[in-house]
Amino acid sequence: MHCPFCRHTDSRVVDSRTSDDGAQIRRRRQCPDCGRRFTTIETAGLTVLKRSGASEPFSRAKVLAGVRKACQGRPVTEDQLAVLAQRVEEGVRAAGNAEVDAHEVGMAILGPLRELDEVAYLRFASVYQAFESLEDFESAITLLRAEREAAAPDGRPDRIPAP
């Protein structure tokens, strides 16, 4: 851990404390060069690597913002969105990596969103997978329909009407 004051490349831990809920460790550190002290907080992190090469901590709020946009005007409640964001986070964490590509987060959103609302799913997929033409929509809808028919072969009414 670099010293935040003089950028010295090393520091010494002088005290460690685990928070009451066990989710954090606070460490008091001292720089051997300038002698100043600083605190670091350690949590089990999940870092998202963006296509630009930048990285940022995983944020449920960001997942929610993207999904909420896709759900505009759809019969989807805030509670359902919160559950979806939680499922996305659990899905991403279940892979067991401390770092994930933004792409993997997007992929983790698609499944639960499709179960929640197929129109919102198509909107999200069209942006996320960069649909460029009507044909891209058509093939996504064809796939949705085929998978739904496979799941319900008795021909129950669809949520997307057949043409």
Ligand SMILES: [Zn+2]
């Ligand atoms: Zn220092």
